[in-house]
Amino acid sequence: MTKFVYLFEEGNQEMKSLLGGKGANLAEMSRLGLPVPAGFTITTKACHDFFTHQRQLSNDLCTEIDLHIDKLETKMQKKFNDSKNPLLVSVRSGAVHSMPGMMDTILNLGLNDHTVDVLATITGNPRFAYDCYRRLIQMFGEVVMEIPGKQFEAYLDKLKQTKQIKQDTDLTADDWRLVVKEYQKIYHAATKSEFPQDPKEQLYLAIQAVFNSWFNPRADIYRKLHQIPSDLGTAVTIQSMVFGNAGNTSGTGVAFTRNPATGEASVFGEFLLNAQGEDVVAGIRTPLPLNELATQLPDIYAEFIQLAHILEHHYRDMQDIEFTIEQEKLYLLQTRSGKRTAAATIQIAVDMVQEGLITKQEAILRVEPSTITKLLHPVFDSTALSQTQPIAKGLPASPGAATGKIYFDTEAARSAKERGEKIILMRQETSPEDIEGMVISEAIVTSRGGMTSHAAVVARGMGTCCVAGCGQFLIQEQAKRITYATDKQLFEGDLISVDGATGAIYLGELKMESSAENPALKTFMNWLTAFSQLGVRANADTLKDIQTALDFGAEGIGLTRTEHMFFAEERLLKMRQMILANSTTQRKLALSSLLDMQMQDFTELFTLTAGKPMTIRLLDPPLHEFLPHTAAEIAIVAKEMQLSENDIRNRLADLTETNPMLGHRGCRLAVSYPEIYQMQVEAIMKSALISEQKGITMTPEIMIPLIGSATELHFVKKNLTDLIQQLLLEANSHMTYKIGTMIEIPRACLTADEIANEADFFSFGTNDLTQLTFGFSRDDSGKFLGTYLEKGLLTADPFQTLDIAGVGSLIEFAVNKARQQKSTLKIGVCGEVGGDPLSIAFFQKLGLDYVSCSPYRVPIARLAAAQASIQQQS
Ligand code: ADP
Ligand code: MG
Ligand code: MG
Numbered sequence: 001m002t003k004f005v006y007l008f009e010e011g012n013q014e015m016k017s018l019l020g021g022k023g024a025n026l027a028e029m030s031r032l033g034l035p036v037p038a039g040f041t042i043t044t045k046a047c048h049d050f051f052t053h054q055r056q057l058s059n060d061l062c063t064e065i066d067l068h069i070d071k072l073e074t075k076m077q078k079k080f081n082d083s084k085n086p087l088l089v090s091v092r093s094g095a096v097h098s099m100p101g102m103m104d105t106i107l108n109l110g111l112n113d114h115t116v117d118v119l120a121t122i123t124g125n126p127r128f129a130y131d132c133y134r135r136l137i138q139m140f141g142e143v144v145m146e147i148p149g150k151q152f153e154a155y156l157d158k159l160k161q162t163k164q165i166k167q168d169t170d171l172t173a174d175d176w177r178l179v180v181k182e183y184q185k186i187y188h189a190a191t192k193s194e195f196p197q198d199p200k201e202q203l204y205l206a207i208q209a210v211f212n213s214w215f216n217p218r219a220d221i222y223r224k225l226h227q228i229p230s231d232l233g234t235a236v237t238i239q240s241m242v243f244g245n246a247g248n249t250s251g252t253g254v255a256f257t258r259n260p261a262t263g264e265a266s267v268f269g270e271f272l273l274n275a276q277g278e279d280v281v282a283g284i285r286t287p288l289p290l291n292e293l294a295t296q297l298p299d300i301y302a303e304f305i306q307l308a309h310i311l312e313h314h315y316r317d318m319q320d321i322e323f324t325i326e327q328e329k330l331y332l333l334q335t336r337s338g339k340r341t342a343a344a345t346i347q348i349a350v351d352m353v354q355e356g357l358i359t360k361q362e363a364i365l366r367v368e369p370s371t372i373t374k375l376l377h378p379v380f381d382s383t384a385l386s387q388t389q390p391i392a393k394g395l396p397a398s399p400g401a402a403t404g405k406i407y408f409d410t411e412a413a414r415s416a417k418e419r420g421e422k423i424i425l426m427r428q429e430t431s432p433e434d435i436e437g438m439v440i441s442e443a444i445v446t447s448r449g450g451m452t453s454h455a456a457v458v459a460r461g462m463g464t465c466c467v468a469g470c471g472q473f474l475i476q477e478q479a480k481r482i483t484y485a486t487d488k489q490l491f492e493g494d495l496i497s498v499d500g501a502t503g504a505i506y507l508g509e510l511k512m513e514s515s516a517e518n519p520a521l522k523t524f525m526n527w528l529t530a531f532s533q534l535g536v537r538a539n540a541d542t543l544k545d546i547q548t549a550l551d552f553g554a555e556g557i558g559l560t561r562t563e564h565m566f567f568a569e570e571r572l573l574k575m576r577q578m579i580l581a582n583s584t585t586q587r588k589l590a591l592s593s594l595l596d597m598q599m600q601d602f603t604e605l606f607t608l609t610a611g612k613p614m615t616i617r618l619l620d621p622p623l624h625e626f627l628p629h630t631a632a633e634i635a636i637v638a639k640e641m642q643l644s645e646n647d648i649r650n651r652l653a654d655l656t657e658t659n660p661m662l663g664h665r666g667c668r669l670a671v672s673y674p675e676i677y678q679m680q681v682e683a684i685m686k687s688a689l690i691s692e693q694k695g696i697t698m699t700p701e702i703m704i705p706l707i708g709s710a711t712e713l714h715f716v717k718k719n720l721t722d723l724i725q726q727l728l729l730e731a732n733s734h735m736t737y738k739i740g741t742m743i744e745i746p747r748a749c750l751t752a753d754e755i756a757n758e759a760d761f762f763s764f765g766t767n768d769l770t771q772l773t774f775g776f777s778r779d780d781s782g783k784f785l786g787t788y789l790e791k792g793l794l795t796a797d798p799f800q801t802l803d804i805a806g807v808g809s810l811i812e813f814a815v816n817k818a819r820q821q822k823s824t825l826k827i828g829v830c831g832e833v834g835g836d837p838l839s840i841a842f843f844q845k846l847g848l849d850y851v852s853c854s855p856y857r858v859p860i861a862r863l864a865a866a867q868a869s870i871q872q873q874s
Contacts, residue, residue, distance in 0.1 A: 004046040005064045007071065008039055013315075018043045020094030020235030025335050032314065034307060035331050038075050039089070039239030040068045042207065044096070047233035050211045057204060065207070068238070069200075076240050080199040085122070086115035087199075088132075088241040091206040093213060095234045098336050099222050104143040104213050106206045107277050108136040108241060112197040116180070120173075128246050130176030131168075135276060137183040137195055140202065144209040147190040155182050167285065169274050203238070210236045218432040225439065242331045244324040245276040249297065252324045254280050255290050255304070257312040260320070260340040260460065261399065261451070263347025263520070265355075267308050269321075270450050276324075280450070286469060287450045300330050311335050316357055317366075318348050341399055341460055342374035343518065350520040360527050361870050367524070369837045369860045369867070374400075375521055376856065380499055381511035390504035391496075392484050394445065394470025397456035402442035402465045403497040403509045406490060408477045410437030416493075424498055426482060428475050430455040438464065443498040445505065447475045465500035473505075525553055525859060527866075534843060534865040535850035537613070538858050539830055541565070546608055549855035553862055556613035558763065558852020559703075559830040562680060563621050565601050566594075575626045576637045580651045584675065586641075591679040598680060602687035611698045615763060615830075615852075616684055617742065618677045619669065620705040622660035627652060661777055666706025670716045677704075681720045685727045685737070692735055700737045703763060708745040710754035717758060742830070743814055744768035752814035753821040762818060763852070764811055766831025766839075770798050773807045799832055802839035815846050828852055837864035844868035 011019050011027025019027060023041030030036045046061055057065075069087075073079045078087035088110040111119070116133040120126035141147040156168075156179060165171060171179075187195045196202050213219060214234045223230055244252030255269025269290035272280050280287045294301040304323065307330070311319045320338035324331050340348065349363040358366075380401045404422035407413040410433075413423045417440045425441040427434060429448045438444055438458055443465040446455045450469055459466030474483040482490040490496070497510040537558030538549030546557060566575045571594070578590035605614065628634045628648070638645045657663040670677040681702060688700045702720070707713045717739050728735060740761030741748070746769070748755055756762070771777055776785070776798075788794045794803075802808055811829075818825050828850040833839040835853030840861060843851055845868075853861050 001060060002045060002049075003064075004043050004049070004061050005068050006041050006043065007068065008036065008041070011041065016096050017232075018045065018235070020044060020096060020237070021098050021336055022092060022094030022334055023235045023237045026237060026239070026333075028314075029311075029332055029335060032310070034310070035329075037240045037242050037331055037333070038072060039237060040072065041094070042236040042238070044233040044235045047211050047214065047235065050208070051233070055208070055212065057208060062204070065203070065238075066200075069203070072238070072240060078240070080110055081112070081115060083114070083118055086110055086118050088115075088119075089203070090237075090239050090241055091203065091210060092237040092239065093210040093234045094237055095214070095228075096232050097226065097228050099219065099228070104139075104210065105277070106136070106139045106143055106209075108132040109140070109202050109206055110199040110241075111136050112195075112199070112202075114197075115199075123246065125246060127171075127173035127176060128243065130173055130180055131171075131245055132243070132276070134176055134179045134183050137180065137187055140195070140206065141183070141187050141190070143213070144205050145187070145191045147187065151186050151190070152183055155179070155186065207236050207238075210234065218435060221435050222432075225435070239333075242324050242326045242329075242333075243276065244272075244326065245274055246326055248273050249328045250324075250326050251275060251293075251297075252277065252280055253287070253290065253293070253322075255308065255321050255323065256338045256340075257308045257319045257321070258338075258344070258348055258351075260318070260338050260344055261396065263340065263344035263351065265348075265351050267305055286448070286471075297325065297328065300325055300328060303330050307332060313357070316352070316362075318344075339457065339460055342371040343399065343520075345371050346375065346518070346524050347520045350523050361531065361874075363524070364527065364531060364863070364866050365870060367863060369863045372521075372859045372863055375518060376859070379501060379513060380497065381513040384511040385499075388506055388510065390499075391488070391507050392470055392472040392505045394447075394467040394472075394503045394505070395451055395456070396499075396501055396503040397451055397453070397468035398444075398459035398464060398466035398500050400443070400465030400500040401498070401510070401512060402500075403495065404442045405493050405495055406445075406482070407437075407441075407492060408475070408480045410434060412480075412492060413437045413440055424496055426473075426475055426477075427455065428477060429453060430458070438462065443467070443500065445470055445473070445498060447471060447473045459500075465498055467498055467500060467503050467505060470503070470505065525862065528862045529553075529555075529866075531870055532862065532865040533869040533872075534840065534848060535828075536858055536861045536865055537615075537828065537830075537850050537852040538855045539834075539852050540855055543604060543608055545855050546605065549858055550609070550612070552855060552858040554855070554858045555850070556615075557609060558615055558828055558834070558850060560605065560614060560616045561620065562598070562617060563619055563625075565598065566619075566626065571597055572626065573637065573640060576628055577641050578676070579623050579626055579655070580637065580641065580643075580648060582651065587673065588675055591675055595679050595683050598683035599687050599690075602684050603690055606687055606691040606696060606698060607694070609698075611696045613699070613701060615701040615703050615740070615761075615828075617703040617705055618680050620666050622657065622663050622665040623655055623669065624657060624660055624663075627655065661771065667704050667712055667716050668706065670704070670719070671712065674716075674719045677716065677720060678723055681723055682727065685724055688735060688737075689727070689731045689733055692733060699735070701761065702737065702739045703742055703761075704739065705742045705765070706745060706768075707741040707743070707755060708747040709751060710758050713741055713755055713758040740826075742768075743811075744772070746772055746810060749810040749814035752818040756818035756821040756825050759825070761826040761828070762814075763828045763830045764814075766802060766807065766811075766829055766833045767799065768831075769810065770803065770807050770831070770833075773810060774798065774803070796838075801836050802833040802842060804839075804842050808842055812846055815848070835861045837861075837867070840864040841868040841871070844872055 008027045008030040013024050013028035016024040019041045078085040080087050091106045111133045116129050120129035138152040142149045184195050244250045251273040252275050253271025258265050259268040270287035272287050318338045319335045322334040352358045353363045404424040406424045406426045423441045424443045425437050426445050429446050444459050446468045447470050453468050456468045480492040497506040535555045537556045538554040539559040540546040540549045541561050541564045574590050574593050581587035628637050634648050638648045738760035740759045742765040743762050744765030826849050830852040834851035835857030
């Protein structure tokens, strides 16, 4: 028979798939001898079993649960329904992956009309006993019977209003007794049955409800968002209760072993005295910062700090800990690796290496490459900030900066999003129902709740800007209105700016700037190269882009496109003359003016890259991109060339192509008009020689696009090498140079060995190779690629993530063939996918030399390259 139930002392942290994250860590903490209330966990296998038995608990399972309740009763010396010492438990869900707030927990189970009085008597605290009971009725009602929580809360709010009381803690025992009566009525009205009095019945119903909650819509959304498979199931943990609401020496709280927003290495958390369970995170009362506990209960605070240290060292990662204090005794109720901002991720990884807690390799593997993207996100411009005043301030719950229009619910946000608006979601507090609205928002603002409120935790996880607990805003969700500064108002659709780093909120739009220096990020990025085999270069054509790429640590430039240099106005005219020329003499004339311009370009580029490798691609696009279209443009060119407009029109007709993607372009141009590439190569070499004289040692890398056969490359290259030899001879220089090719035509992959004979290097142009392999045009595929993704015909956009099975096979084939021919051939990749972590892992496997991607992706690519090589070695 399968074992479905494990006592805490039978489990450990490795058993997450069976016991869920929460259960496995409770087991681990018990094993370490830490103060954890006794309990047991029903496995995810049992959850499976439940779903395969028409959502019924099997007899075997019930027997095993009963047996473990007996064990718990013995251990606690308490009994279900006992008149002296009644056992109360919590029923907690726990999936393999932590899914905060997604599944439901029931506390104080075991209370009924009888045991509540026993509890009141033995504790001498009827107020506490009835508070527990009303919580049970509400949680049980909500989770098991699906009674809307609002029904209970509305009554409590009304009672507090009539009694003119703000805090729950001000209600008396009699008040709570009244609340219990009323809650039982609400329960009865909604379910047409009495609140169950038998603890075992409560328990079974609760366990079933937790299992069922695995498939509730909120959990579904969360799983989709985080790509968690839906067949994992959840475990259920049954744990004897400890009471944070037993008076003012009791309390409950949540703490992180390091600051989850900044990564600062000191314990950070929040707590409430005389409170239970979700009070801290629900945002109903505003919690106190953890260091307050040092004043209120100094011994407990000291003990907690020590336990936090033990846990962090044991797990070797920042922990998110839930704790409860019952009458000056501290209990740990949960620990897990804490969610953190991008900034904190890097800070903690770097600090832990420096503290000797983890190795550099571990630190590198722990940082998800997208984290780096988040760090490069913009913040508000400091001058713009200094010239304006916030209209309100809340807690800086999740960093980032955003401007958008305010909406008060998911529905309105969704339609605004469809209209293409940027959204700021405004809520009193968020709950899991708001997930969709949060996902599509640029920022989230709440008027209640602290740094560990639902809004704050979820926003940090998503990397979305969030300001929580902004009490200066009176948010009226129904009326879709905010009142602030006594008589000022904001309405749905109004534009505001939100600063998640400071908690400030501004009217209207604020200018953005890129993120400031981050010393930890610098240290972290500096570690990467030593662990990487793949080099990372950038695709960059302008001085600004090249500078950005170098600042981000690109080791060189993998693709400089020369066509971009021809689009400036006076150059375009020369370019047009060159293309439209109907004799070689005319063409050479136009080319000679272009030569000077190109030399200027290259000299500047070479000065900036200062000898770092830089691959320059000769002219690639189809000529028609440069041609004049309007009558006015035609007139100008005609005049300049001393031809009639009609001559120009005739020439244009000659040059028209039906499918220029496959047309007269790239090396094909060089076959027809060798003088174009000759001009470019002359410019490159002359500029290089000038740079050499200035003391820059360099090896120009000249790349010929669109090669499909060795004969093409041989033909085009021959023209160029003769010229280069002559130039070097004239300058009396021994400069080395390389002539290589883009591999972007499937035929080139298939004949890579022959082409390798002619080439000094290969660079896979994955954009065109993908277009030609699929027969999709990159520009048109936007129209139907989305449908392919939706219908599951493709798992990812092949222009973003390499299609490993198809395009990847071609690349692998080509690499093998080419390296058999020429084992030292340098091979890189210069397409969009060169910055994609999954694709990078594949390129690492193939043993390529480098990837080249857009400048802003360089840091991500560098991290992905280091991770790929560390993973391959282990
Ligand atoms: P979640 O997965 O939503 O965090 P938990 O199972 O951790 O749900 O329960 C939420 C809170 O309920 C805990 O943080 C803790 O404060 C309280 N809680 C759970 N079990 C117990 C218990 N045995 N005794 C006291 N409080 C408990
Ligand atoms: Mg919890
Ligand atoms: Mg191309």
